[in-house]
Amino acid sequence: MDRLAAAGIRYRTAHRRRRPFARALAAARRGAARHRFACAGAAICLGVVIAVLAGPSLDRNPPDAVHVSALMLPPSPASWLGTDDLGRDILSRLLAGGRISLGVGLTATAAAAVVGVPAGMVSGFWRGWVDGALMRLMDLLFSVPTMVLAIAIVGVLGPNLTNATLAIAVVAMPQFARLVRGQVLALREAEFVQAARAVGARPVQILRRHLLPNLLGLVVVQGTLTVSFAILTEATLSFLGLGVQPPTSSWGSMLRYGYPFLDQAPWAAVVPGAAIMITVLGLNLLGDGIRDVLDPHLRT
Amino acid sequence: MARFLLHRMLVTVPVLLFLSIGIFSMLHLAPGDPVTTMLSDDLASPQVAQTLRHQLGLDRPVYVQYGLWLDHALHGDLGYSYRSKSRVSAEVLARLPVTIELTLLAMGVAVLTALPLGTLAALRRNTGVDAVISAGGALGLAMPAFWLGVLLILLFAVRLHWLPPSGYVPPWQGMGANLRLMILPCATLAVSYTAVVLRISRMSVLDVVKADYIRTARAKGIGEPWLVLRHVLRSALIPVITVVALETGRLLGGAVVTETIFALPGIGRLAVDSVLDRDFPVLQAVTLFMALALIAANLLADVLYAWADPRIRYG
Numbered sequence: 001m002d003r004l005a006a007a008g009i010r011y012r013t014a015h016r017r018r019r020p021f022a023r024a025l026a027a028a029r030r031g032a033a034r035h036r037f038a039c040a041g042a043a044i045c046l047g048v049v050i051a052v053l054a055g056p057s058l059d060r061n062p063p064d065a066v067h068v069s070a071l072m073l074p075p076s077p078a079s080w081l082g083t084d085d086l087g088r089d090i091l092s093r094l095l096a097g098g099r100i101s102l103g104v105g106l107t108a109t110a111a112a113a114v115v116g117v118p119a120g121m122v123s124g125f126w127r128g129w130v131d132g133a134l135m136r137l138m139d140l141l142f143s144v145p146t147m148v149l150a151i152a153i154v155g156v157l158g159p160n161l162t163n164a165t166l167a168i169a170v171v172a173m174p175q176f177a178r179l180v181r182g183q184v185l186a187l188r189e190a191e192f193v194q195a196a197r198a199v200g201a202r203p204v205q206i207l208r209r210h211l212l213p214n215l216l217g218l219v220v221v222q223g224t225l226t227v228s229f230a231i232l233t234e235a236t237l238s239f240l241g242l243g244v245q246p247p248t249s250s251w252g253s254m255l256r257y258g259y260p261f262l263d264q265a266p267w268a269a270v271v272p273g274a275a276i277m278i279t280v281l282g283l284n285l286l287g288d289g290i291r292d293v294l295d296p297h298l299r300t
Numbered sequence: 301m302a303r304f305l306l307h308r309m310l311v312t313v314p315v316l317l318f319l320s321i322g323i324f325s326m327l328h329l330a331p332g333d334p335v336t337t338m339l340s341d342d343l344a345s346p347q348v349a350q351t352l353r354h355q356l357g358l359d360r361p362v363y364v365q366y367g368l369w370l371d372h373a374l375h376g377d378l379g380y381s382y383r384s385k386s387r388v389s390a391e392v393l394a395r396l397p398v399t400i401e402l403t404l405l406a407m408g409v410a411v412l413t414a415l416p417l418g419t420l421a422a423l424r425r426n427t428g429v430d431a432v433i434s435a436g437g438a439l440g441l442a443m444p445a446f447w448l449g450v451l452l453i454l455l456f457a458v459r460l461h462w463l464p465p466s467g468y469v470p471p472w473q474g475m476g477a478n479l480r481l482m483i484l485p486c487a488t489l490a491v492s493y494t495a496v497v498l499r500i501s502r503m504s505v506l507d508v509v510k511a512d513y514i515r516t517a518r519a520k521g522i523g524e525p526w527l528v529l530r531h532v533l534r535s536a537l538i539p540v541i542t543v544v545a546l547e548t549g550r551l552l553g554g555a556v557v558t559e560t561i562f563a564l565p566g567i568g569r570l571a572v573d574s575v576l577d578r579d580f581p582v583l584q585a586v587t588l589f590m591a592l593a594l595i596a597a598n599l600l601a602d603v604l605y606a607w608a609d610p611r612i613r614y615g
Contacts, residue, residue, distance in 0.1 A: 147553025148590045155575030239446045273447030281442035
C-alpha cells in the first residue's frame with residue numbers, strides 16, 4: 001500500500017515536471033467533463049456574444065429596411081429566418097436587437113453591482129445604523145414582486161429603454177447588497193482581516209485589498225445570473241410595451257410586434273423568443289457552473 | 301404561536317407604511333400631469349383643469365395629499381381611477397378573483413409536478429432520469445413566460461384548435477368554460493415556478509438522503525416508499541416551503557405577463573394598463589396590493605415551517 005502511494009506520488013510529480021502543458025490540458029479536459037453544463041453554457045454565451053457583436057457588421061441588409069414585396073415570408077435561403085409583417089428580415093433584426101438586449105442586460109447588471117456591492121460591504125463591515133437603514137431599504141425593495149416594481153418604476157419615469165434599464169438595475173441591486181453583506185459579515189471575523197487590522201490597515205484599505213478579492217467569485221456568479229435576469233426582464237418589459245420603443249427593437253419588442261400575426265407568420269414571434277431562451281439558458285448554466293467550481297459544497 | 305403571528309403582523313405595518321410613502325412620493329414626483337391626461341381633449345380650458353386639480357386635491361402639498369390618501373385608504377377608500385373615474389378599490393376587487401384563481405392554480409400545478417419530479421431526480425441521482433428532469437428544469441427557468449404563452453397559443457389554439465386562445469369566463473358563469481380558458485395561462489405561469497421548486501426539491505432531498513437517520517431507518521428495514529414519504533420528504537419540505545413562499549413574487553410578476561397575453565381581466569393586466577394610461581391611483585393600489593400578497597405568503601410559510609418541523613417553535 002505504502003509503496004503504491006509513493007509510486008503514485010513520484011509518478012505525479014514527474015508528470016507535472018515533464019509536461020506542464022499536457023497536464024493543464026488534461027486538467028481542463030477533466031474539468032470540462034465534470035462541468036459539462038457549465039461548458040455548454042460558456043459555449044452558448046460565447047456564440048451569442050460573437051453573433052451579436054459581429055453579425056450586424058457582416059450583414060449588408062439594414063435591419064429596419066421595409067420590403068413591401070416580401071411581407072411575412074417563411075424562412076428561405078434569401079432570408080434565413082423569414083420576414084415580418086413589414087417585410088423586414090428577421091435575422092438582421094435579431095442580430096441588431098440582440099445588441100440592445102445584451103446591452104441592457106450588461107448595463108443594468110453593472111449598475112446594480114456598482115451600487116449593491118459597496119452598499120453590502122459597508123453594511124456588513126460597519127454594521128450599526130448604516131447597516132440597519134440599508135437593510136430595511138432592501139427589505140422594502142424586496143417586499144414588492146420584482147416584475148411589479150420594475151413596471152411601477154417604468155410607469156413613473158415613462159416607458160423607454162433608459163428607464164427600463166434603470167428599473168432593472170434598481171430591482172437587481174438588493175440581491176448584490178444582501179449577498180455581499182452576508183459574506184462580509186462572515187469574513188470580517190476571519191484571521192487575515194484581524195491581522196490586517198492589527199498592523200494598522202485603515203478600514204477602506206481592508207475593504208478594498210482584503211475583502212473585495214474574496215468577494216469577487218460571489219459577485220461574478222451573481223453577476224452572471226443577474227445578466228440573465230436582466231435580459232429576461234427587459235424582454236418582458238419590452239413585450240408589454242414598457243421598454244424599448246419603435247423603431248428601435250430588442251428581442252422582447254420583436255416578439256410584441258410579431259405576436260398579432262401568429263397565425264400568418266409564426267416565425268416572427270417564435271424566433272426572438274428562442275433567442276432569449278437560448279441566451280438566458282447559457283447564462284444560467286454558466287453562472288451555476290462557476291458557482292460549482294468556486295464552492296464545491298453547494299454542488300447540486 | 302399566536303404571539304409570534306401577532307408580532308410578525310405588527311412588523312409588517314411599518315414596512316407597508318414606508319412602502320406606501322415610497323410609492324406615493326414616487327408617483328407624485330413623476331413627470332407628467334394626470335389632469336392633462338384626464339382632460340385629453342384640447343377644448344378643456346385652464347379653469348376646468350384648475351377646478352379638477354382642486355377636486356382631486358392635487359393642488360395641495362404632497363405630504364397633505366399623502367395624509368389624506370392614507371386616511372382614506374385606512375377606511376377602505378383608495379381613491380378614484382383617473383381613467384375610468386370609478387373607485388380604485390372596486391376595480392381592484394373586481395379583478396382580484398381572476399388573479400387569485402390563476403396564481404393558486406399555477407402554484408398547485410407547479411408544486412404537484414415539481415415535488416415528485418424533484419424527489420425522483422434526487423433519488424435517481426446521476427442517472428438518465430435525473431439528467432432529463434434537471435435539463436427540463438433548466439429549460440423551464442430560461443423560458444420567457446410570454447414566449448411560452450405564444451407557443452402554447454400557436455400549438456393548441458391556432459394549429460390544433462383544441463383550446464380557445466384567450467378570454468375569460470367567471471367560474472360562476474360556467475366552470476367548464478372557465479377551466480378551459482384557464483389551462484393555457486395556468487401552464488404558462490406554472491413553468492418557471494415549477495422549475496424553481498423542482499430545483500430546490502431535488503437539492504433538498506439530496507441533502508436529506510445523506511443524513512444518518514435515513515441510513516438508520518433503512519437499516520431498520522423500512523420499505524422504500526414509506527421511507528421516502530415519511531422520513532425524506534417531511535424533512536426536505538422546509539427549504540421547499542421557503543422557496544414556494546419567496547418565489548410568490550415571481551408568480552405574481554408572471555401573472556402580469558400571463559394576463560396580458562391571454563387577455564385575462566386580472567390585477568396584473570390592471571397594473572400594465574394603469575402604467576400605459578398613467579393612472580397613478582390604480583398603479584399605487586396594485587403595487588401595494590402585490591406587496592401585501594407577498595408579505596402574506598411569507599407569513600404563511602412561517603406557519604407551515606412549524607407544521608413541517610416539530611422542532612421549530614415560535615413564542
